[in-house]
Amino acid sequence: MSAPWFKLGLFGDEASLLVAFLIGIGFGFALEHAGFGSARKLTGQFYFTDMTVFKVMFTAIVTAGLGVFFLGWMGLLDLSLIYMAPTFLAPQIVGGLLLGVGFVVGGYCPGTSVVAMATGRIDGLAVVLGLFAGMFAFGEAFPAIEGFYHSTALGPKTLPQVLDLPYGVVLFAVVLIALGGFAGATWVEQRMAARDRAPGEAVEEAS
Amino acid sequence: MNRFLPKSLEGKLALAALCLGFLALFGDPYRGETVKLPTRDLAWSSQQADRIGATELADRLLSGRTDTRMLDLRSAAAYAEYHIPGAENAPLAELGTGIGEYPLYRNETVVLYGDDAVATAQAWLLLQARGFRGSVLLDGGLDAWKNQVLFPALPEGTAPQTVARAKAVAERFGGQARLGGAAVGDAAIAMPKVEAPAAVAPAARKPKRKEGC
Numbered sequence: 291m292s293a294p295w296f297k298l299g300l301f302g303d304e305a306s307l308l309v310a311f312l313i314g315i316g317f318g319f320a321l322e323h324a325g326f327g328s329a330r331k332l333t334g335q336f337y338f339t340d341m342t343v344f345k346v347m348f349t350a351i352v353t354a355g356l357g358v359f360f361l362g363w364m365g366l367l368d369l370s371l372i373y374m375a376p377t378f379l380a381p382q383i384v385g386g387l388l389l390g391v392g393f394v395v396g397g398y399c400p401g402t403s404v405v406a407m408a409t410g411r412i413d414g415l416a417v418v419l420g421l422f423a424g425m426f427a428f429g430e431a432f433p434a435i436e437g438f439y440h441s442t443a444l445g446p447k448t449l450p451q452v453l454d455l456p457y458g459v460v461l462f463a464v465v466l467i468a469l470g471g472f473a474g475a476t477w478v479e480q481r482m483a484a485r486d487r488a489p490g491e492a493v494e495e496a497s
Numbered sequence: 498m499n500r501f502l503p504k505s506l507e508g509k510l511a512l513a514a515l516c517l518g519f520l521a522l523f524g525d526p527y528r529g530e531t532v533k534l535p536t537r538d539l540a541w542s543s544q545q546a547d548r549i550g551a552t553e554l555a556d557r558l559l560s561g562r563t564d565t566r567m568l569d570l571r572s573a574a575a576y577a578e579y580h581i582p583g584a585e586n587a588p589l590a591e592l593g594t595g596i597g598e599y600p601l602y603r604n605e606t607v608v609l610y611g612d613d614a615v616a617t618a619q620a621w622l623l624l625q626a627r628g629f630r631g632s633v634l635l636d637g638g639l640d641a642w643k644n645q646v647l648f649p650a651l652p653e654g655t656a657p658q659t660v661a662r663a664k665a666v667a668e669r670f671g672g673q674a675r676l677g678g679a680a681v682g683d684a685a686i687a688m689p690k691v692e693a694p695a696a697v698a699p700a701a702r703k704p705k706r707k708e709g710c
Contacts, residue, residue, distance in 0.1 A: 356517045362526025369526055458521040465518030469511050 293367045321405045329397025329406065329413055336394050339482045341475035348468040355461050374446035381439050396420060534626055547621065548636040549608055551645040555666050557606075558583065566601060570611030570620050581610070581642060582670065589616050601629060610635035610642070647672025
């Protein structure tokens with residue numbers, strides 16, 4: 291049986307909602323289990339004291355990348371049917387910066403804010419409310435920014451296409467970058483911990 | 498041996514990812530062969546460069562040219578009933594996977610025809626993608642062959658030379674020119690026996706070991 295199952299018609303729209311619900315529960319559980327329900331852990335990323343976000347994200351990238359590659363290679367997954375978000379370069383850079391600012395200020399990204407809210411955290415609830423307020427403001431302002439929203443459209447792009455390299459070479463490079471990143475992140479964490487412990491310097495409050 | 502294995506779980510996972518990533522260097526996750534299509538050539542084909550007319554094909558066959566191959570993309574049954582003399586039966590599904598089964602050469606004109614215009618165009622694209630730049634579609638398919646070569650309708654007042662030529666060509670392929678009549682659009686007239694002019698079939702050739710220059 292080849293995947294993606296929904297697009298190949300193994301189940302219909304109603305069943306797909308159930309599948310999405312189950313995947314969402316699993317996703318939320320994984321985020322909470324990784325400690326991503328805590329704003330302190332998440333924002334530690336931006337102060338280089340806790341690189342868990344970086345490690346989890348790169349682990350996800352490497353796992354998904356290898357999984358998709360080998361499933362496609364084995365004929366279990368049709369890569370051409372996987373949805374790829376199209377690239378709108380300038381608006382996506384601006385959107386990414388906005389999301390980053392919101393992440394630092396609020397302490398959560400959209401997914402983790404819902405996880406935090408589900409575990410009863412007030413700050414999580416505040417971020418979710420802010421998220422909806424932002425969506426509303428965006429919707430109201432959309433006619434004014436529509437031109438920019440659709441600008442610099444590049445279509446669905448993959449790294450192998452952009453770099454004109456074989457898929458496997460790019461994947462291997464990503465794996466190497468991720469492994470190097472893990473080592474670097476661990477090193478940075480140890481450096482920051484050592485600095486925090488160093489005599490004569492202000493010791494941060496234990497979180 | 499165990500000395501070289503990382504002790505921590507993270508280390509083992511990292512090693513596994515590294516090995517899989519290295520293996521990925523030699524793999525291709527896209528199913529089937531990937532090919533590059535010359536988009537400029539495809540754009541050219543909109544100017545009819547990808548087609549051959551039925552009468553032109555008949556002229557080619559009658560002049561005894563051996564660089565013209567014909568692939569009949571219809572089913573084996575339809576092929577057995579009638580096919581253009583010299584054509585080989587090559588259903589589309591077989592062309593997709595086993596193009597190597599058909600000893601086509603890149604310097605040949607490969608004429609494709611069938612009863613389904615879309616399927617025929619797919620076969621043409623398939624051959625173009627595989628580098629058979631000389632592949633062309635029979636313009637109008639088998640119907641055009643029937644109406645223009647086998648049973649051409651010649652209106653009153655056609656030049657005698659043209660009439661004589663059309664008659665000769667039609668008879669050569671087992672058909673009959675129709676003077677002053679309408680084109681044969683239906684199956685009222687039986688198609689000629691396949692064997693009619695057997696002489697134009699290209700002789701069986703040994704597959705070449707290597708193609709191109």
